[in-house]
Amino acid sequence: MTLIRTAWDMDTDTLTITLNEHKIEIPAHPTTQWLQSNTELQKATIWGEQTDAWEYSASLTKPISDFLNMDVRLMYKGPTPRVLRGSGAPQRLGRTEATKFADMLPVLVASMSSINELNDRLTQAGEDKIEIERFRPNIIIRGSVPWVEDGWKTLQISEGKDRLDLDVVCRCLRCQVPNVNPITADKHPRQPWNQLMKYRRIDPGLKFKPSFGMLCAPRVEGHIEVGMKFQVTAMTNDHFFISPMK
16 A cells, blocks of 8 residues: 555645556545535444445545455545544543544654654664654654653644644554555565664553654644744653553
C-alpha cells in the first residue's frame, strides 16, 4: 500500500489517488448529498470496534483491488462519532472527543530535533539516515531539544482567531512500519526499529514498544499552515499509554 500515492488539490478540494497508470479522483470533503448519491452507508470494523462508513463502488476501487490482489473498497467515515478509547477515553481526557479511522487519536505531532538525534545514532551504527515521514506525523515542529515532547501536556498553534489548542494524550508507541521506505516500499530488516528499541521503550504503559511522537486531541477544529507559531503551554510527567483495544 505504500506505493499508492495520494494528493489533495486545495483549490478544487479534490483527492487524487494514483497507482501505476491509474488515477482516481473524488471529493476530499464530500457533502452528505453527494455521499448518499454515490456511496452506500455500511458497517466497518476497526480493531474490533464497529462503526459506520460510506462505501465507494467496487468499480471505482478495482485498480487498487487488482494491485493488492484482494477485494478492497474505499470508505469515508460515516456520521456516527467514533469516540476515543484507551488513553483518550472520556473519563481520562475529561471530555468526549472522536476520531475517524485512526487507530487511536486524530493528530500526531513529531519533532525534527528528535529525528535528527535518532539519525545520529543510526549513522554512528553504520546505517543510513531516515526521513521523519516514515513516522507519518500530521504536524512536524523544528524543536530545539530532542525528546522534550515526551513531557508535553498541552500545545498551542498560532494565536488570536486562528488559535488551535491541543491536549497531548499519550506517546505514540511504534510498530515496524517506519522500517518501510515510503518511496520504494522496501522494508529494512532492522532499522530504525532496533535502534529505537535500545533507548525509546520509555512508556510505563507498554514497555515492549518504542516511542516516537505524541498523539493529540484538538479541543476545536481549526486551520493550520506551515510556519505558524507553536507553543508548549503545559508539561507533565504522568503520560501512561492505555491501549484502545482493551
